Amino acid sequence: MSDEVGKVLGSYLSSVVDFGDEHIHVLRNISTGLALFGIVLLGRSVRLVTKFTCVTKIPDNFIAKSVKLRGRVHHVTENGLEVEHIPITLPVISSLQRKRQSNGHLMVRLAGLEMTDEARTWLREQIKPSHIIWFQLLRRENSFIDCIVRLNKGGFFTVCLNEEILREGLGRAVTIEGLHSNPKLYWRLQTRLLKAELKAQKKGKGLWKEPNFIERISNNLRNSKILHNLHNLILWVRSLRKK
Numbered sequence: 001m002s003d004e005v006g007k008v009l010g011s012y013l014s015s016v017v018d019f020g021d022e023h024i025h026v027l028r029n030i031s032t033g034l035a036l037f038g039i040v041l042l043g044r045s046v047r048l049v050t051k052f053t054c055v056t057k058i059p060d061n062f063i064a065k066s067v068k069l070r071g072r073v074h075h076v077t078e079n080g081l082e083v084e085h086i087p088i089t090l091p092v093i094s095s096l097q098r099k100r101q102s103n104g105h106l107m108v109r110l111a112g113l114e115m116t117d118e119a120r121t122w123l124r125e126q127i128k129p130s131h132i133i134w135f136q137l138l139r140r141e142n143s144f145i146d147c148i149v150r151l152n153k154g155g156f157f158t159v160c161l162n163e164e165i166l167r168e169g170l171g172r173a174v175t176i177e178g179l180h181s182n183p184k185l186y187w188r189l190q191t192r193l194l195k196a197e198l199k200a201q202k203k204g205k206g207l208w209k210e211p212n213f214i215e216r217i218s219n220n221l222r223n224s225k226i227l228h229n230l231h232n233l234i235l236w237v238r239s240l241r242k243k
Contacts, residue, residue, distance in 0.1 A: 049087040053104025055145045063137045063145075063178075066185060070134050071106070076123045079144065080109035083135065110162045111138050111146040112176040112193045118206065119170035123161065127151060134158070139178025146178060148189060166196035169206020173197040 052058050052069070062069075071083040083106045127133075135147035149161045165171045173193045179186035201208045 051087045052085045055106055055143055063140055066136055068134050068136045073127045076120050083108045107144045108135055109144050109146045113171040114174055115171045119165045122170055163196040167199050169200035169208050
């Protein structure tokens with residue numbers, strides 16, 4: 001290295017040292033701020049990646065903000081879905097995440113509709129073990145959580161199960177509960193569900209299917225008072241013969 005290059009490099013290093021000495025308090029404040037910011041982010045991340053194994057363990061602010069969680073359906077139940085929550089995975093705190101996770105499933109109800117037995121059968125056919133669902137938290141009631149549920153069928157293709165059940169005529173739309181503090185979200189979701197039900201009505205699907213001619217005759221005969229009275233008359237005549 002030549003003397004001139006050495007002098008230039010030495011001068012540069014000296015300037016850097018002088019700048020550090022003069023602004024040491026600023027650098028300390030920046031480093032402290034970054035450390036505190038990292039702690040805050042870590043705290044939030046730990047909460048985000050926590051695996052919820054019980055509805056009562058879900059924080060109130062998650063429900064108030066209608067947070068979306070992901071999971072995998074283990075069973076279709078009488079009231080909805082039994083879901084294993086799959087938290088977000090962060091490599092930085094993966095070891096801590098594994099320690100915090102435990103077994104248990106969330107009981108999820110599909111908000112805004114009353115399901116039929118046909119709807120439960122349909123859900124069992126649609127949901128495969130490999131499928132991931134996203135469920136938007138709306139209301140907690142005892143051991144259940146009411147949600148808007150979206151099924152991921154691969155890639156970017158998702159379907160809203162609440163809407164699809166109504167669109168197939170496999171349920172009836174009801175008022176969504178738990179969104180009194182968020183009227184904008186309430187009207188958006190409620191409108192979508194009512195539109196889905198209206199489509200089923202217009203197409204005559206499921207509950208809204210119009211009976212054919214033979215079915216109408218059969219229903220009329222079953223409900224006919226004349227047939228009912230005739231049946232009673234036959235029973236009366238038979239009872240007289242036995243005497």
